[in-house]
Amino acid sequence: MNKRIGTHRIQKTPGESFKAYIPPVLPLDPAVDLAPLYPLLEKATLALAELNSITKVIPNTALFLYMYVRKEALLSSQIEGTQSSFSDLILFEHDQKPDVSLDDVEEVSNYVKAMQYGLKRIEEGFPMSLRLIKEIHALLLYGGRGAHKQPGEFRRSQNWIGGTRPGNALYVPPPVDELPECLSNLEAFLHEETLPVLIKTGIAHLQFESIHPFLDGNGRLGRLLITLLLCEGGMLDAPILYLSLFLKQNHMTYYSLLQEVREHGTWETWLEFFLEGITASSKQAVQTAESINALFNVNENKLDSLGRAGISCKRVHEYLKTLPQVSVPGLAKDLDVSAPTARSALNHMLELSIVKEISGKGRDKVYLYQDYLNLLEEGAEPLG
Numbered sequence: 317m318n319k320r321i322g323t324h325r326i327q328k329t330p331g332e333s334f335k336a337y338i339p340p341v342l343p344l345d346p347a348v349d350l351a352p353l354y355p356l357l358e359k360a361t362l363a364l365a366e367l368n369s370i371t372k373v374i375p376n377t378a379l380f381l382y383m384y385v386r387k388e389a390l391l392s393s394q395i396e397g398t399q400s401s402f403s404d405l406i407l408f409e410h411d412q413k414p415d416v417s418l419d420d421v422e423e424v425s426n427y428v429k430a431m432q433y434g435l436k437r438i439e440e441g442f443p444m445s446l447r448l449i450k451e452i453h454a455l456l457l458y459g460g461r462g463a464h465k466q467p468g469e470f471r472r473s474q475n476w477i478g479g480t481r482p483g484n485a486l487y488v489p490p491p492v493d494e495l496p497e498c499l500s501n502l503e504a505f506l507h508e509e510t511l512p513v514l515i516k517t518g519i520a521h522l523q524f525e526s527i528h529p530f531l532d533g534n535g536r537l538g539r540l541l542i543t544l545l546l547c548e549g550g551m552l553d554a555p556i557l558y559l560s561l562f563l564k565q566n567h568m569t570y571y572s573l574l575q576e577v578r579e580h581g582t583w584e585t586w587l588e589f590f591l592e593g594i595t596a597s598s599k600q601a602v603q604t605a606e607s608i609n610a611l612f613n614v615n616e617n618k619l620d621s622l623g624r625a626g627i628s629c630k631r632v633h634e635y636l637k638t639l640p641q642v643s644v645p646g647l648a649k650d651l652d653v654s655a656p657t658a659r660s661a662l663n664h665m666l667e668l669s670i671v672k673e674i675s676g677k678g679r680d681k682v683y684l685y686q687d688y689l690n691l692l693e694e695g696a697e698p699l700g
Contacts, residue, residue, distance in 0.1 A: 319345045320581035322526070327474070327482065327491055334482040336474070337578055338490045339498060339526040342505040348515060348583050356591040360514055363598035364546070368553050370602050386428055387692065391560035427536055430455040434544045435555060444506045444548055446499055452540065456533045465532035470495055475531055487575065489528035498527045506545070513549035517542055518590035519583065525574055539563065556601055562593040607691050612637070618668045625664055628653070632661045636671070640685035640692070 324335040350357070434452045442448060454468025466472070471492065478486030490498050502523055508516055524538045539560050546552045563570050566589075573586045612633075619626040619633060631651060636642065639650075648658040662683050665671045675682040 318581050320583060322578060325491060325494070327488075329482065332481075332483040334485070334488055336482070336488045336491050336494075337526065338494050339523055339578070340581075341501055342519065342523060343508060343511070344519070344583060348511075348519070348587065350512075350515065353515070353584065353587055353591065356588055356595070357512060357514060360591045360594040360598070361512075361551075363595045363602075364551050364557070367556055367598045367601050370605055371554060371556055386424075387558050387561075391558060391564050426456050426458055427540070429458075430537075431540055431543065431555060434540065435547060438544060438548050444545065446503050449537070449541070453530055453533055453537055456537055456540075457530075466530070470499065470529045471531045473531070475528060477528070487578070489526065495527070495529055499529055502527065513546065513551050514591060514594060515587060517545040517549070518587045520545060521590070522574060522577055522583075522586060526578060557594070557597050558601065559593055559597045561600065562597045566593075604691060604694070608688065611687055611691065615668075615670045618670060619665075622664055622668075625660070628657055628661045629664050632658070632665065633670070636685040636688070640689045641674075642683050643680065 320340050322337055322339040324337055326333055327336050430452045433455055434448065437448055437451070438444070450468045450470070457465055457467035474482060474488070474491060476482045476485035476488045482488050502520065505516070505523070506520060511519075521538055521542050524541060525534060528534045530537070542559055543552070543555050543557060546557065547555060569589065573582075573589055576582045577586050615633060616630070619629045622629060631653075632647065635647065635651060642662075644655050644659045644662065647653075647662070648655045651658065662671060666673060666683070670685070670687075671683045672686050673681050674684045
């Protein structure tokens with residue numbers, strides 16, 4: 317018997333029976349063969365170190381983190397089927413109406429709040445635990461479509477993935493009476509200190525997805541846990557890795573590998589994919605940070621050429637970094653300047669090709685920091 321595969325338990329419902337999967341006990345026995353993984357582990361570790369170092373030298377670390385967390389939230393939610401865009405989320409957070417379902421945008425906004433809460437608790441010294449996982453889940457599903465899915469509570473009924481019922485599902489997680497033991501084992505594994513942090517994180521993520529302990533939000537929370545565990549383990553100084561972009565781009569492979577581990581115990585294959593994702597995501601985050609800063613520097617130099625007029629334009633430029641889509645009334649209100657001052661600054665920036673006007677209206681014009689938004693939204697288009 318292969319102890320790395322787990323077991324199935326036959327469950328019965330009126331008219332049919334089905335097999336529910338009970339994941340293997342952690343740590344794995346036999347243990348993961350680290351020898352073939354070391355080259356990938358070294359690359360991923362170095363890529364994370366480079367990402368950590370660049371955030372120490374860029375001049376706008378706080379802004380980068382602000383935008384990163386929102387991009388990770390957006391990408392993770394898109395994997396679950398939401399149709400929000402980056403600009404939709406930013407508009408929603410600034411009390412402006414986005415172009416898509418408010419439920420979709422609220423789910424993404426909840427992810428931002430859940431991640432920030434989890435990171436704050438970890439920084440305060442609170443250990444990664446089942447209690448913290450439930451607290452994070454309560455924020456993740458607060459309001460909107462998730463409000464009736466027992467936010468912050470482990471499920472009390474059988475769930476499944478794919479299909480219309482457990483009998484024709486693609487995957488059926490453990491029965492409810494197995495959850496306490498499965499979750500207790502996972503919690504103990506989260507404090508395991510002999511494995512490299514990246515290896516432990518990859519295993520913990522897959523185990524969490526296999527347990528699927530909540531009625532809803534398991535995918536989003538499982539991906540959020542990756543960032544939290546890397547921060548807790550000292551691999552990341554801040555939440556600056558959006559692995560969900562890699563998982564979104566490779567979502568079919570991702571789901572296939574999860575199932576292969578359950579059926580055949582191919583943990584090493586899954587970890588190869590996971591480490592490759594860490595490396596690719598780290599390099600992409602570095603590139604994004606460098607591109608954003610290069611853009612800001614170019615535009616700051618353009619504004620320097622304006623002389624005194626450049627002073628108000630630079631204030632607008634700083635504002636556009638957090639809200640890339642604005643109107644004259646909104647800008648005037650938020651910066652506490654007159655409408656003519658706001659309009660003049662935007663017109664200067666329009667002439668310098670820093671912003672573009674997208675409404676085509678004579679009045680109530682809308683201005684977009686398009687080049688910046690393009691960098692932020694790279695890879696974050698909703699899945700079809």
